[in-house]
Amino acid sequence: xxxxxxxxxxxxxxxxxxxxxxxxxxxxxxxxxxxxxxxxxxxxxxxxxxxxxxxxxxxxxxxxxxxxxxxxxxxxxxxxxxxxxxxxxxxxxxxxxxxxxxxxxxxxxxxxxxxxxxxxxxxxxxxxxxxxxxxxxxxxxxxxxxxxxxxxxxxxxxxxxxxxxxxxxxxxxxxxxxxxxxxxxxxxxxxxxxxxxxxxxxxxxxxxxxxxxxxxxxxxxxxxxxxxxxxxxxxxxxxxxxxxxxxxxxxxxxxxxxxxxxxxxxxxxxxxxxxxxxxxxxxxxxxxxxxxxxxxxxxxxxxxxxxxxxxxxxxxxxxxxxxxxxxxxxxxxxx
Amino acid sequence: xxxxxxxxxxxxxxxxxxxxxxxxxxxxxxxxxxxxxxxxxxxxxxxxxxxxxxxxxxxxxxxxxxxxxxxxxxxxxxxxxxxxxxxxxxxxxxxxxxxxxxxxxxxxxxxxxxxxxxxxxxxxxxxxxxxxxxxxxxxxxxxxxxxxxxxxxxxxxxxxxxxxxxxxxxxxxxxxxxxxxxxxxxxxxxxxxxxxxxxxxxxxxxxxxxxxxxxxxxxxxxxxxxxxxxxxxxxxxxxxxxxxxxxxxxxxxxxxxxxxxxxxxxxxxxxxxxxxxxxxxxxxxxxxxxxxxxxxxxxxxxxxxxxxxxxxxxxxxxxxxxxxxxxxxxxxxxx
Numbered sequence: 001x002x003x004x005x006x007x008x009x010x011x012x013x014x015x016x017x018x019x020x021x022x023x024x025x026x027x028x029x030x031x032x033x034x035x036x037x038x039x040x041x042x043x044x045x046x047x048x049x050x051x052x053x054x055x056x057x058x059x060x061x062x063x064x065x066x067x068x069x070x071x072x073x074x075x076x077x078x079x080x081x082x083x084x085x086x087x088x089x090x091x092x093x094x095x096x097x098x099x100x101x102x103x104x105x106x107x108x109x110x111x112x113x114x115x116x117x118x119x120x121x122x123x124x125x126x127x128x129x130x131x132x133x134x135x136x137x138x139x140x141x142x143x144x145x146x147x148x149x150x151x152x153x154x155x156x157x158x159x160x161x162x163x164x165x166x167x168x169x170x171x172x173x174x175x176x177x178x179x180x181x182x183x184x185x186x187x188x189x190x191x192x193x194x195x196x197x198x199x200x201x202x203x204x205x206x207x208x209x210x211x212x213x214x215x216x217x218x219x220x221x222x223x224x225x226x227x228x229x230x231x232x233x234x235x236x237x238x239x240x241x242x243x244x245x246x247x248x249x250x251x252x253x254x255x256x257x258x259x260x261x262x263x264x265x266x267x268x269x270x271x272x273x274x275x276x277x278x279x280x281x282x283x284x285x286x287x288x289x290x291x292x293x294x295x296x297x298x299x300x301x302x303x304x305x306x307x308x309x310x311x312x313x314x315x316x317x318x319x320x321x322x323x324x325x326x327x328x329x330x331x332x333x334x335x
Numbered sequence: 336x337x338x339x340x341x342x343x344x345x346x347x348x349x350x351x352x353x354x355x356x357x358x359x360x361x362x363x364x365x366x367x368x369x370x371x372x373x374x375x376x377x378x379x380x381x382x383x384x385x386x387x388x389x390x391x392x393x394x395x396x397x398x399x400x401x402x403x404x405x406x407x408x409x410x411x412x413x414x415x416x417x418x419x420x421x422x423x424x425x426x427x428x429x430x431x432x433x434x435x436x437x438x439x440x441x442x443x444x445x446x447x448x449x450x451x452x453x454x455x456x457x458x459x460x461x462x463x464x465x466x467x468x469x470x471x472x473x474x475x476x477x478x479x480x481x482x483x484x485x486x487x488x489x490x491x492x493x494x495x496x497x498x499x500x501x502x503x504x505x506x507x508x509x510x511x512x513x514x515x516x517x518x519x520x521x522x523x524x525x526x527x528x529x530x531x532x533x534x535x536x537x538x539x540x541x542x543x544x545x546x547x548x549x550x551x552x553x554x555x556x557x558x559x560x561x562x563x564x565x566x567x568x569x570x571x572x573x574x575x576x577x578x579x580x581x582x583x584x585x586x587x588x589x590x591x592x593x594x595x596x597x598x599x600x601x602x603x604x605x606x607x608x609x610x611x612x613x614x615x616x617x618x619x620x621x622x623x624x625x626x627x628x629x630x631x632x633x634x635x636x637x638x639x640x641x642x643x644x645x646x647x648x649x650x651x652x653x654x655x656x657x658x659x660x661x662x663x664x665x666x667x668x669x670x
Contacts (some may be wrong), residue, residue, distance in 0.1 A: 061641075200637065260540060281368045
């Protein structure tokens with residue numbers, strides 16, 4: 001397994017982004033709070049920057065205005081030139097000039113790419129932590145790009161060890177050959193926190209507190225790393241997508257049934273072939289006809305109805321995360 | 336206590352309305368289903384008409400487009416003339432001509448008033464059942480205008496007796512001197528079903544099934560009445576609003592805290608003076624400073640953030656509902 005290099009210098013440029021989806025309220029209100037009281041994001045070796053990622057969507061309490069911001073950080077939306085991909089120095093990167101016709105989130109993604117990136121450049125932020133909620137019963141879910149993200153995997157492990165009672169699950173979203181598209185992908189390292197269940201537009205104190213605690217522990221972990229802590233290799237269990245399943249629909253595209261009570265709220269639990277997955281309005285059950293056990297996630301997530309996703313099928317797999325050695329102290333001027 | 340007259344003829348013009356709020360999915364999908372399969376709403380003495388109340392809001396999965404439809408059925412929005420109030424025959428009622436500047440929901444309210452009303456006229460529908468969901472933990476809540484609605488109170492009693500396991504609570508929303516404003520107020524008799532918790536934009540099978548069962552039982556009750564069943568007097572316990580409490584807010588109007596974990600999800604449970612109601616982002620608790628016990632409802636309802644309502648304070652009270660005599664058979668032509 002090819003792994004990305006681990007950071008060889010302290011992570012000093014760190015951001016915590018909330019309101020990437022404007023109706024996921026834990027991150028919205030944490031970001032707003034920290035913009036007025038940033039001391040909570042300060043550590044000895046760095047201060048994390050709070051960012052309200054999608055102010056317009058947040059103002060109207062919608063997921064997005066024109067386009068899902070967290071799907072917009074690709075080269076085509078950011079209009080990075082091809083030079084990005086072939087290793088030409090980042091000083092030659094440029095973004096196209098904005099036009100009034102650009103969807104709001106495309107413009108905003110470019111702004112965030114300027115602020116926190118540019119993506120895939122040596123100038124990008126060292127770490128972005130992006131805060132999300134889901135209406136699904138996902139509990140505490142840690143979302144990273146892939147198992148190759150060694151720093152993020154050690155961070156996930158740290159959170160799992162710190163909070164065994166939260167049963168933090170690791171979801172690796174990037175499918176083979178797919179370009180990364182989400183906000184934290186603009187930074188050199190990133191992680192998404194996905195806490196649920198919480199309705200859109202509702203701020204629950206329990207989930208707000210849990211997110212706040214997790215953010216503090218993420219920053220503590222970065223501080224540990226910056227201070228020279230080494231982290232040994234370990235075995236990680238994670239989930240990765242293998243497909244999506246849409247709702248049963250009428251010819252007009254309306255729902256013809258919904259998630260079966262025996263599947264509802266069972267995110268990360270095994271779904272066996274033959275088990276019911278949908279209850280039709282006509283009364284009958286639809287069964288899972290796959291050939292192997294899958295682990296559904298984002299079951300009945302409100303935002304995914306329009307995407308044609310009743311749940312995401314994942315497979316569970318295990319892999320070895322290599323050790324992350326302690327930072328080498330910078331050579332003293334005399335040496 | 337002055338009670339409205341009970342119906343003296345069978346209820347034949349009955350409607351079931353869903354999607355009055357376009358992101359409350361149980362009613363949206365029940366209405367859509369029944370529009371294609373209306374037989375479920377048929378009884379021996381009548382057929383209930385399914386109505387998708389707010390098609391535009393439903394299409395975009397929002398509560399409303401321009402204005403909360405379920406606050407729009409007042410004389411000023413419907414532009415009924417003053418003659419309504421002084422008892423001039425309904426033939427002299429008229430609605431103003433629509434203009435393109437009218438908010439969508441005002442236009443739609445007038446259409447629904449034409450279809451199901453006109454409000455306060457002898458031509459109005461006999462009964463409208465309006466279907467809602469809430470993000471609050473309201474369980475099964477039956478919403479009527481006031482204790483004076485004798486037919487609706489007997490219906491509530493019937494539902495309570497049929498489904499003791501649902502602990503159906505009765506909420507009487509109309510405050511003293513306040514004009515009725517909601518959709519079912521256009522009919523001669525009406526009731527709202529408010530089932531929760533369910534996130535906006537999510538269709539949970541359990542709540543969908545519960546609502547469908549309750550609707551069937553409402554229609555069965557109307558059928559019982561139409562067939563000549565008498566209903567004895569009884570004592571009813573219900574909740575009525577005595578005030579609303581907003582979230583703690585910053586000077587800019589943003590939240591400064593949210594509903595306390597000890598209050599969250601405890602709709603219809605007594606709140607004692609001195610109990611915590613909000614948890615501030617600064618960490619401190621805000622306590623309930625009222626002088627008497629209240630029963631909060633709509634606790635942390637997503638749609639009420641913009642209305643400045645963190646919860647509605649109610650008081651519990653008991654009253655006698657008079658007997659509802661059996662319909663007198665129509666005199667035969669020979670008598």
